[in-house]
Amino acid sequence: MIVAVDGPSGAGKGTLARRLAERLNFAYLDTGALYRAVASRVLSEGGNPADEKTATAVARALVPADMARADLRSETTSQGASKVAALIPVRQALLDFQRSFATLPPGNKEGAVLDGRDIGTVVCPEAEAKLFLTASAEERARRRHKELLDRGEKAIYARVLEEMRERDRRDSERSAAPLVAAEDAVLLDTTDLSIEAVFEKALAVVLSRM
Numbered sequence: 001m002i003v004a005v006d007g008p009s010g011a012g013k014g015t016l017a018r019r020l021a022e023r024l025n026f027a028y029l030d031t032g033a034l035y036r037a038v039a040s041r042v043l044s045e046g047g048n049p050a051d052e053k054t055a056t057a058v059a060r061a062l063v064p065a066d067m068a069r070a071d072l073r074s075e076t077t078s079q080g081a082s083k084v085a086a087l088i089p090v091r092q093a094l095l096d097f098q099r100s101f102a103t104l105p106p107g108n109k110e111g112a113v114l115d116g117r118d119i120g121t122v123v124c125p126e127a128e129a130k131l132f133l134t135a136s137a138e139e140r141a142r143r144r145h146k147e148l149l150d151r152g153e154k155a156i157y158a159r160v161l162e163e164m165r166e167r168d169r170r171d172s173e174r175s176a177a178p179l180v181a182a183e184d185a186v187l188l189d190t191t192d193l194s195i196e197a198v199f200e201k202a203l204a205v206v207l208s209r210m
């Protein structure tokens with residue numbers, strides 16, 4: 001079984017997807033980490049994430065260790081990730097890995113949960129359960145701001161909100177696999193919901209499709 005969890009950053013996809021995978025004993029793939037890993041390597045080699053040739057070469061040569069790079073979740077990497085993610089050959093280079101993870105999950109698991117932007121629309125249009133999480137930009141920025149402060153980083157809320165809007169715009173307006181809910185996705189607005197409430201609602205959707 002494939003569970004697709006899509007939505008903008010800060011909507012709670014990662015937390016939800018990880019918990020669903022744990023409860024169902026499914027494999028979990030954070031597909032944003034792939035784009036982040038590409039951006040992080042390009043940046044560390046002094047390259048420009050928006051440069052197609054450089055980013056594509058890195059995407060084709062990606063290894064699992066790249067997903068554990070120290071700066072994977074920094075703001076610079078986040079912005080870089082949404083730039084490499086707008087390049088068609090980069091998306092193409094990462095597609096096979098995502099699809100085989102979903103259809104043949106590691107560890108012989110009976111299913112996989114993937115979170116990202118285009119799982120229900122492009123990577124796994126055949127997914128049995130599709131969830132599309134949203135939340136107001138202010139609430140998503142508040143969560144992201146708290147996450148940065150909790151990690152001991154300096155962050156200004158207004159700046160976080162501005163950068164989040166910029167990344168939303170880039171992810172939604174690009175022509176390659178833009179951020180959009182699949183027609184058969186269940187929409188969940190998490191603005192006023194606790195993590196627990198989101199989890200219960202999502203789990204009910206998944207169980208109803210099993």
Ligand code: C5P
Pocket residue numbers: 009031032033035036078081082083085086115116117118119167171
């Ligand atoms: O989900 P996360 O914020 O880690 O993703 C980082 C960036 O990677 C996003 O802003 C988006 O541009 C890109 N991405 C994507 N497709 C996915 C997952 C992430 O384009 N399936």
